[in-house]
Amino acid sequence: MKNLDDFEEDIYKCSRCGLCQTVCPVYKVTLNECSVSRSKFNMLNGIIKGDLALNKKIMEYMELCLGCNACKEFCPSSIDAREIFTAVKAEYKRKKPALISPYLIFKILLLFAGAGFSLYRLLRLDKITNQIFRGTDKLLFKRILLFNTLAKKNLKEKKKISSSKNTKTKKAVFFKGCFNKYINNDSECAVKKILKNTDIELIEKPFECCGISLLSSGEEKDFLKVAGKNLSLIPEDCDYVLTDCASCSYVLKSYEKYLPSNITPKVVSILDLIKDKTISVTGKNIKITAHKPCHEDSDFITLIKNIKGTDYIEAENFDKCCGFSGKFALTHQKISREISKRKAQDMIKTGAEFILTNCPACKLGLNQGLIETGNCEQTVMNVVEFIAQYCRIEQ
Ligand code: SF4
Ligand code: SF4
CATH class of the missing domain: 3.40.50 (Rossmann fold)
Structure with missing residues (x-):
């Protein structure tokens, strides 16, 4: 991953015009100028010149960003704020690495959440709590209502994909997003149903998460580990690396920036196929x-x-x-x-x-x-x- 110094020229291109302020969703809510990319570039410029240190406070400002890149779209110099802030976070994490692997924590939480959700669904607790907490003002109850939106399953599970077509002419390795895989697999069921009678053979592999949260938090070591494992599982002869999530597609396509990879042209969304x-x-x-x-x-x-x-x-x-x-x-x-x-x-x-x-x-x-x-x-x-x-x- 790149360092802050690699973006010196990009940051220099910022004319302080303030167009990014007009589109930043975080600024619109907080009215805090420090949430806008212009101000963050000011801080980063100070670090490059040696006037400021890359410390916890600066990191808090880097975290005050959704990574939506609306600012890049409006910036006359098309400065890629998301990429710059990611590099800054990675540089900081290299100096101050986490004691326990963030991916290990994420995976354990996901496994527990998946198991907990299955039980929650089985006991139909979502139906009960939906009735009790509907219209609530309490944050905790609002969170329960939000979890309930995940508990609802609309499609029946089909573990195997069957087809009336005998000849499969194309191979697609299916990259299920971890959220869709562990918490609610309606999306997986939908993909299998849509591809049922096509000439596409769907191949399943034990992929890890695409690594989006690791990438956006600058957790370089863990990100490279999961990206490397995912790449090693993709068969050479597949025609597509198929995804059912916009974020997974984005991250899979970005692997080539960090590791040797030729998968980018093969990454397609199920929507591309239909x-x-x-x-x-x-x-x-x-x-x-x-x-x-x-x-x-x-x-x-x-x-x-x-x-x-x-x-x-x-x-x-x-x-x-x-x-x-x-x-x-x-x-x-x-x-x-x-x-x-x-x-x-x-x-x-x-x-x-x-x-x-x-x-x-x-x-x-x-x-x-x-x-x-x-x-x-x-x-x-x-x-x-x-x-x-x-x-x-x-x-
Ligand atoms: S829109 Fe671009 S050039 Fe203008 S202030 Fe924001 S980052 Fe700088
Ligand atoms: S990427 Fe961050 S700074 Fe840029 S508009 Fe989105 S939230 Fe604001």
Whole structure:
């Protein structure tokens, strides 16, 4: 990973015009100039010149960022704030490494959460707590309501993919996002259902998490370890590395920046595989809207607009961050909830029945926002889950 010094020229390009301030979701909520990339670049400039030290306080400012990169899109010099802040965090962590591997902690928590969730679902505790805590003001109860949105399963589990087509001409190794894998596998079920009668053979491997939280926190050592393991599991002869999450796609495509890899051209989202098909709702017309994840690089809005039998209503700020962004939602809960609330208000205004997205963290962000507004009439779904449950695809 690069060091801060490697970005000296990029940081120098900042003219302090302030355009980044107008789009930064964290600034809009906090009105804290230190959350804006311009101010962070000022601090980093001070470190490069030797006037400031890279210390805990500076790191707190680096963490005050969702990594949405809205600032890069508006910056006249296209300065990649996300990449720079990641490099700064990695440089700091190299000097002050964690005593216990953050990935080990993450994995243990995920395993416990997965097991706990299965039991929670089995006992139908989500139904009970949903009724008790609906409309609550208490943060703890709001968190329970948010977990309940994960407990709901819409699709039946199919461990094996079967097909009526005997000849499989293409091979896709399926990279299931860890969240989809351990907590709610509706998305996995949807992918298997959609690919059932195609000529694509789906291969499963024991992949680790893509490493997005490690990458964004600058945990270089652990990130390289999981990326290396994932790369070693990808068969040479596969045609696709298939994902069901925008963030996983983004990170898999970025592996080549850190390790020797030739997988980038093979990384495709399930949406890429169906974008040219005719997709139609099987029942009555459905009113939908969508949230575009910050990491989504495919034209998933066009795919959604083309679903026959739906009325798509574009929400204001549909392509702006939902405020969740993994660790940020835990470390900056108040800011995260407020950003999600504003996002949900834009979604509610559309009057749509379903909010479609393509990332499990965004699903949480949107549900977090709906809970904050106290209006939980809308259903948030991953677009592949929606297609698998309510649509048919003409092959
Ligand atoms: S938009 Fe770009 S050039 Fe302008 S202040 Fe922000 S980072 Fe600097
Ligand atoms: S990446 Fe997003 S949250 Fe971070 S400084 Fe830029 S606009 Fe703000």
